[in-house]
Amino acid sequence: MRTDVIYVDNNATTRVAPEVLQEMLPYLTDYYGNASSMHTFGGQVRKAIDRARAQVAGLLGADPGEVVFTSCGTESDNAALLSAVASRPGRRKVVTSKVEHPAVLGLCKVLQERGYHIDYIPVNAKGKLCFDALEKMVDDETAIVSVMWANNETGNLYPVLKLAEIAHQHGALFHTDAVQAVGKIPIDLSRSRIDFLSLSGHKLHAPKGVGALYVRRGTPFVPFTVGGHQESGLRAGTENVPSIVALGKAAELAQAHMDEENTLVGALRDHLEQGLLSRCPNARVNGNPEARLPNTTNISFEYIEGESILLLLDQFGIAASSGSACTSGSLEPSHVLRAMGVPYTAAHGSVRFSLSRYNTRAEMDLIIEKLPPIIHRLREISPFGRGQG
Numbered sequence: 001m002r003t004d005v006i007y008v009d010n011n012a013t014t015r016v017a018p019e020v021l022q023e024m025l026p027y028l029t030d031y032y033g034n035a036s037s038m039h040t041f042g043g044q045v046r047k048a049i050d051r052a053r054a055q056v057a058g059l060l061g062a063d064p065g066e067v068v069f070t071s072c073g074t075e076s077d078n079a080a081l082l083s084a085v086a087s088r089p090g091r092r093k094v095v096t097s098k099v100e101h102p103a104v105l106g107l108c109k110v111l112q113e114r115g116y117h118i119d120y121i122p123v124n125a126k127g128k129l130c131f132d133a134l135e136k137m138v139d140d141e142t143a144i145v146s147v148m149w150a151n152n153e154t155g156n157l158y159p160v161l162k163l164a165e166i167a168h169q170h171g172a173l174f175h176t177d178a179v180q181a182v183g184k185i186p187i188d189l190s191r192s193r194i195d196f197l198s199l200s201g202h203k204l205h206a207p208k209g210v211g212a213l214y215v216r217r218g219t220p221f222v223p224f225t226v227g228g229h230q231e232s233g234l235r236a237g238t239e240n241v242p243s244i245v246a247l248g249k250a251a252e253l254a255q256a257h258m259d260e261e262n263t264l265v266g267a268l269r270d271h272l273e274q275g276l277l278s279r280c281p282n283a284r285v286n287g288n289p290e291a292r293l294p295n296t297t298n299i300s301f302e303y304i305e306g307e308s309i310l311l312l313l314d315q316f317g318i319a320a321s322s323g324s325a326c327t328s329g330s331l332e333p334s335h336v337l338r339a340m341g342v343p344y345t346a347a348h349g350s351v352r353f354s355l356s357r358y359n360t361r362a363e364m365d366l367i368i369e370k371l372p373p374i375i376h377r378l379r380e381i382s383p384f385g386r387g388q389g
């Protein structure tokens with residue numbers, strides 16, 4: 001098994017922080033009670049869940065009563081949108097963006113099949129939202145506007161506070177998929193008009209399979225799962241206690257170290273980006289450098305395939321990601337880069353590097369050393385790339 005990996009794919013998932021693992025372990029061994037039980041043994045577990053809820057609320061600037069634990073970011077996204085359309089039966093429109101995660105886009109497709117009208121806000125070449133289009137889309141028929149806080153592929157940040165205001169001017173609800181933003185940038189929901197916010201444990205150094213949905217106090221909510229009265233009746237199902245405890249600890253750690261980490265991780269990202277751009281001809285950054293997560297860079301190496309780059313990087317134990325969605329088997333370039341109008345020759349050769357606090361400068365230097373010769377070699381054998389460096 002490979003453990004000496006240089007892991008720069010943190011927008012796909014993150015390692016569990018050692019402190020987080022320590023915190024959750026007792027809930028897999030000694031404290032296995034059911035939080036709904038009457039006895040003290042169960043009560044200890046209930047207290048652990050309450051503590052985690054306060055920790056997550058602290059990171060969001062929310063009230064603990066506004067945090068609902070879920071199984072993942074995808075469930076949170078689904079729960080928010082489905083609740084909004086169910087609680088606003090007279091409104092048959094959903095407004096979202098072209099660059100959302102499949103967790104939102106896939107659900108919107110299903111809603112469309114059920115007769116809802118979905119409007120997709122376009123973006124410009126840098127991935128910024130076209131506000132003119134957006135303002136025409138949101139109206140009195142709109143049940144909810146859903147726009148991500150940070151894009152998983154480019155790291156682009158979106159002006160969700162302003163978007164929430166626009167939604168409310170038309171009586172619509174506002175949801176943000178903040179899975180990539182939570183823990184990476186400061187968030188204070190007490191000063192916002194955001195109704196729903198989704199987050200996921202495994203994107204901030206907690207395990208996979210746990211997430212949370214912020215539901216603003218007073219926002220109507222129709223539960224996604226029904227049955228027991230866990231989570232104050234908002235999400236039925238016996239709680240995933242160890243993972244909830246882990247998510248709480250991860251939120252606390254993220255809050256405590258955010259400024260310092262942003263600076264360090266941002267400097268590593270910039271070092272990597274500069275190093276690669278200065279050594280690789282015909283390379284360009286995708287996204288909006290003026291408003292971007294500190295940990296992400298998405299670089300297109302023109303005239304070659306991102307997948308080939310990844311395979312060769314993998315031989316050096318470097319784990320990154322490409323923007324192409326091979327899920328369809330068609331090697332279609334990512335919907336995000338297509339929405340930005342990135343030319344095919346560039347979109348195909350895109351590689352995403354997403355860092356975390358566990359990366360080092362030596363790792364960045366190794367990538368800067370190994371990648372340029374890979375690009376050169378691939379261009380030599382590419383029918384379009386010869387002579388391009």
Ligand SMILES: *Cc1c(COP(=O)(O)O)cnc(C)c1O
Nearest residue numbers: 072073074101103152179180200
């Ligand atoms: C990872 C991710 C999700 C899905 O979260 P899961 O916990 O994996 O279901 C949703 N949105 C964004 C932006 C993501 O990056």
